[in-house]
Amino acid sequence: EDIHRPMLIEFLFDLDEGQMVLIFTETVNASSVDLTGFALLSSNDSDATTYNLTGGDVIVMDGPDIMVEFSTYDLNEIKLLSELATGFNDITNNTYLTVESTAVRDNEGITVVSITKDYPLRATEFISD
Numbered sequence: 001e002d003i004h005r006p007m008l009i010e011f012l013f014d015l016d017e018g019q020m021v022l023i024f025t026e027t028v029n030a031s032s033v034d035l036t037g038f039a040l041l042s043s044n045d046s047d048a049t050t051y052n053l054t055g056g057d058v059i060v061m062d063g064p065d066i067m068v069e070f071s072t073y074d075l076n077e078i079k080l081l082s083e084l085a086t087g088f089n090d091i092t093n094n095t096y097l098t099v100e101s102t103a104v105r106d107n108e109g110i111t112v113v114s115i116t117k118d119y120p121l122r123a124t125e126f127i128s129d
Contacts, residue, residue: 006106007113012125013095015085018075019059020097022066022104029107030058030066037103041096041120042084048096049083050117062107079129086128096120 010023035056042049053074060067070078078085085095098120104112115121 003110005110005113006104008097008099008104008115008121010124011097011121013085013123014127015075015079015129016127018070018072020068020070021060022068024064024066024104024112026106027062027064028066028104028112029109030061030063032105032109033058033066033068034103035068037100039098039117040078040084041098041117042081042094044096044120044122046117048117048120049081051078051081051084066104085126087126093122093126095123095126097123 004026006028007025008022009025012021014020035053039050039052055071056074057069058066059069083094087094098117099112099115101111101114
């Protein structure tokens with residue numbers, strides 16, 4: 001019996017293609033992914049600019065790595081926010097992610113471990129527009 005909750009451990013952000021790859025500790029059910037449970041943040045500070053996703057599509061199916069495509073609306077809104085998702089290097093990384101526990105489930109229906117605004121996950125790779 002599976003008692004382990006999946007955890008999002010890494011994400012790759014591609015502003016040019018309007019996609020991100022979500023990497024989990026185990027296989028997750030792609031049809032369970034609810035992108036409205038994800039938010040992008042400009043930093044791990046309490047006053048970070050935050051953008052809550054409104055939708056999008058999963059384009060790579062079940063597995064530990066899930067690729068999602070932003071909705072056109074979300075992609076345009078993200079590009080308008082100059083302090084969010086514009087850079088990535090040792091000094092500047094303004095691309096962080098949070099996830100609600102109900103936004104992803106594994107194939108047994110077990111919910112993902114949430115990532116909160118207090119400790120958002122930093123992008124491990126960033127491709128600019």
